[in-house]
Amino acid sequence: xxxxxxxxxxxxxxxxxxxxxxxxxxxxxxxxxxxxxxxxxxxxxxxxxxxxxxxxxxxxxxxxxxxxxxxxxxxxxxxxxxxxxxxxxxxxxxxxxxxxxxxxxxxxxxxxxxxxxxxxxxxxxxxxxxxxxxxxxxxxxxxxxxxxxxxxxxx
Numbered sequence: 274x275x276x277x278x279x280x281x282x283x284x285x286x287x288x289x290x291x292x293x294x295x296x297x298x299x300x301x302x303x304x305x306x307x308x309x310x311x312x313x314x315x316x317x318x319x320x321x322x323x324x325x326x327x328x329x330x331x332x333x334x335x336x337x338x339x340x341x342x343x344x345x346x347x348x349x350x351x352x353x354x355x356x357x358x359x360x361x362x363x364x365x366x367x368x369x370x371x372x373x374x375x376x377x378x379x380x381x382x383x384x385x386x387x388x389x390x391x392x393x394x395x396x397x398x399x400x401x402x403x404x405x406x407x408x409x410x411x412x413x414x415x416x417x418x419x420x421x422x423x424x425x426x427x428x
Contacts, residue, residue, distance in 0.1 A: 282367055284367070285368075285370075286370050288320070289319075290372060290373065290374040290375070290413075291315060291334050292374055292376050292420055293377045295382045297397065298397050299396055300340075300379070301409075303391055305391040314410040315374065315413055317330060317374075318336075318337070330342075330375055337387045338387075341379070341381075342379050343378050343380075345376040345378065346375065346376055347373060347375055348374045348375060348376050349419045350372065351412065372412065372416075402421055
């Protein structure tokens with residue numbers, strides 16, 4: 274029998290991101306502790322062990338924004354290595370994150386932010402096409418660009 278060789282100091286984590294649209298605009302959130310950089314990101318977070326992908330995304334969106342969303346298609350998947358990641362129990366492991374971004378639709382635009390974010394914006398696709406207008410967190414800018422490019426391909 275073959276066994277998967279993952280060292281005890283390593284882990285894979287799944288992070289779900291929501292590209293939430295409402296009235297033709299996309300929701301972005303400003304990271305509360307971005308050390309004065311004003312970094313913006315998409316709502317989302319880590320999948321719990323017992324959750325289905327879309328259930329985890331719906332939970333994360335509700336926790337961070339208070340929104341109810343319908344989850345659509347997977348838009349893009351990517352990965353990144355972050356090195357040391359510390360868990361709540363104090364363990365620190367070398368982590369590889371698998372990111373999955375889904376297109377979602379909100380049923381309302383009223384936002385209730387969690388402690389993780391200190392501001393939000395509903396932004397138009399035109400704003401997204403202007404370079405350096407918004408300071409996105411690591412990897413978010415690439416996903417936003419993918420989203421903008423997909424809009425150009427739509428009939």
